[in-house]
Amino acid sequence: MAVVEQKSVRETVVSTWINEVVPSLSGLVAIPALSPAFDADWAASGHLAAAVEHVKTFIAGRDLPGVSIEVVQLEGRSPVLFVDVPATAGATGKPTVLMYGHLDKQPPVGGWSEGLDPWTPVIRDGRLYGRGSVDDGYSGYAAVSALEAVRAAGGEHAHTVVLLETGEESGSPDLPAYVEHLSARLGEVGLVVCLDAGGMDYERLWLTTSLRGMLHLTVTVQLLATAQHSGLASGVVASSFRVLRQLLERIESGETGEIKLAELNVEVPASRLAEIEAVAEVAPEKLQTAFPLVSGGRTMSEDALELLLNNYWRPTLSIIGADGFPLPANAGNVLRESTTLTLSFRLPPTAEAGPALAAVKRVLTTDVPYGASVTIHEDAQAENGWNAPEEAPWLSAALRRVSDEVFGRPHRAAGMGGSIPFMGLLGEKYPQAQFLVTGACGADSNIHVPDEWLNLDYAQQVTEAVAHILDAHARS
Template sequence: MTKPIPALRGSAYRYFDEEALPSLSDYVKIENISPAFDPRGETVSETHVAVRHLRQWARTHTPPGTKISKLSRVENAPMLVIDIPGTADGDVLLFGHLDKFPAAPDWDEGLGSYKPVIRDQKLYGRATSDGGFAPYSYLSAIGALAELDIPYPRCLIAVETSSKSHGIHLARYFVDLRALCEKPDLIISLDAGCGDYERLWYTTGYRGLIEGHLSVKMLEKIAHSSNSGLAPSALGIAFELLGRVCDLSSGHMKLDSLAARRPLHMTTGGAETDAVAGRFFLDRAEIGRHVPGITDDPEAAAMLPVWNASLNIAGIQGLSSSDLTGGVLPAEVILKIAVRTPPDCDCPAAISELEEALVERPPYNAAVDFSPSNMLPGWHPGELPAWLKRSVNTASAEFFGKEATGWAIGGAYPEIEIIAQEFEDAPILMTGVMGPDANFHVADESLDLPAARSMTASIARILADLVMPGPPSGIGVESLETVAENPI
């Protein structure tokens, strides 16, 4: 399908505003926290409330024959599966999540983490753009297509509740998703950022992450600071070791295994959108001063946080309080370090080289150890299929105003790598509306409502276009709960 669908804009916009937005606003009020931030399970009941809230809304906002399942392979991280029969060939797997980052302080007056407020064309509240938007957008898109009798494929919407915990429980549900849809024709995720709200941005790759602890023990026990100059500094040695692998000022890594294996290139493929991406990254980085070669070079600002490996020190254990007079020499320090890797990096090889460089031949014969604690590979898929790229561009121009832009980003989305490994033959469209001033994860988080409407219409358009290229490949299986008649 290449021609515009004149009625789709109005139908998708109306459906999202009138049907989805009130329920999405009520979802903001639910104080459910992602499992990693709730080790005592104090908000598990709220997680089930959030799932029940979406399930009840979906029951009355899905086409006849929809099957809705609540799966609980993990008690504190259930999954809601909404299986919508298609009116044409094809199978699409659409991912979303309902878990939230914890509440944050310092919201503007009248706003709060669990207080939904619509102000200046934005819906404020925790998990508006990063969480609840995705399933409501999917269901609004399908609802609009159904209203207009436009053919669409079977849509299997999987809504998890451990995404903000690195998707730690997602893989446990793959056996259920595989039984329902073994070979999807397309996978969509709305959990990504965007450089602006003038076009649809889709992710072409993201950096990986290596985390670990570097420990340096120099003394048998804590010594008085008067021994400085005689007793070597454990912290100084730790910094000297880190200087072997990175430039400590910029954080840029020196190791060969952490160099991008493909030539560095413009992040988005165009000067205009590179400048947009660079400004977006700079705003997120909170750089408030002139930095030569970075703040005055949008292309560099767009490339550095994606294709250059970098290290940051996330914490230091073993130092005394800065309030103490005089002070002491620590016997041992432990540094928590995080290394962001290029999208195409071989992380296991990088860990081996990193460990070797840090621990061999330590200064002053210090006892040094590096213990990796976490590895999240980057993601760097190939080009989108021709039909999908054409559809995305058409949808973006029709509903946002400009053609779509693919970009690589600096953050890690481990659940996408998990999904890509499980469904390795399916193309993945990773997009979203977490753009300028969305403030996801922090205070004043918001969903840009014009962008939300445009994305919903775009998803509807892409689903309609999918029924044209080829035959279906999914396999349907009965789930636990059937919606007999749910008129839109």
């Protein structure tokens, strides 16, 4: 079967990125388009709308015959940019390709290095620094550049829709409504390309084949009606913190971090275990050195396979918020009346989030020590993870080709410890579709934290790989 010519694809991608993408993407970095969860006045501030309009203007200037570009905004919801590109002549009738990314950003946070700033794009040593550069502002640019490259090389692509949302960093609460609203225009989706991921290094193509689910809940334990002098009440009345600590021990081993509830644990599929073992061989020390530990600090294990399994397929608990505590400088000898903690669980990709949340609530509220009052706040969330379907032969062949010709080494597939809610939604809605979840994010790209950066050369390679896969899908 014929395939699109590689040299032409590469030349088009490189030229487009250097001359067109980088200048426009730099302009996008400068827009403080905080996700709605971090900017309650997002509609009034207009930053999300500005980001959408900025990318819309870029796409309108591309060589994509027949393209339709529309800002879609349902009442009370953050906008999406909907780009509809007709199929090339040889690929009419093929299922739709849905390419996904997002334009909203995490908060800037402090601590950026000298000369860097979240809203000031800086190019240094082949990296574009700034908030939203790699997570995930480049994705729309990569998507349309890949389509252009296919056409310039005389290749084929199916009817393709690029969907760029503005609420991903808030958990994509509006996306199900948009997918339903646009379903007739999407048609039958045969390939989903998500560019909101990455891998362990910048030397090969990395595929994400599973994503963890999530539970998020806030719990308050109260034993006293009002706070009391600790010298008078301690030893008579238990502290609310100790009661909550006992309850949490029912869920998580304080010694090992193991989650004890069966509803939150699954057996790792054999195919995924084989993938993880291959990753452990390629990057045996990556997770041990990926995070800025204090001097003398150690990871939970020195075994690469154990760390990867912990991050991809085992449940974890993180305490991400607290209330009821005074600042240390204001702390008196007081037995506080209540303790509130916000619990964030990461679930295995195939765990059912609903039963998992019910199990957590049950153990927190049953047989509570000392008859303390336990309140589970109403904003609890439960999101399923995602496990990719079995790879189709055409996709396997295309991946082998781009691994050899674009990167010069075999690709690797692995899980991701985080979540992309859209993937679970699409997996349910389009069960026959193939999924290519990849991207330019590396383990050291600093997403969500200071000094976020995009590896420009690697982003070009990812774009080139996507172009070849679009052509392979059209010819399958």
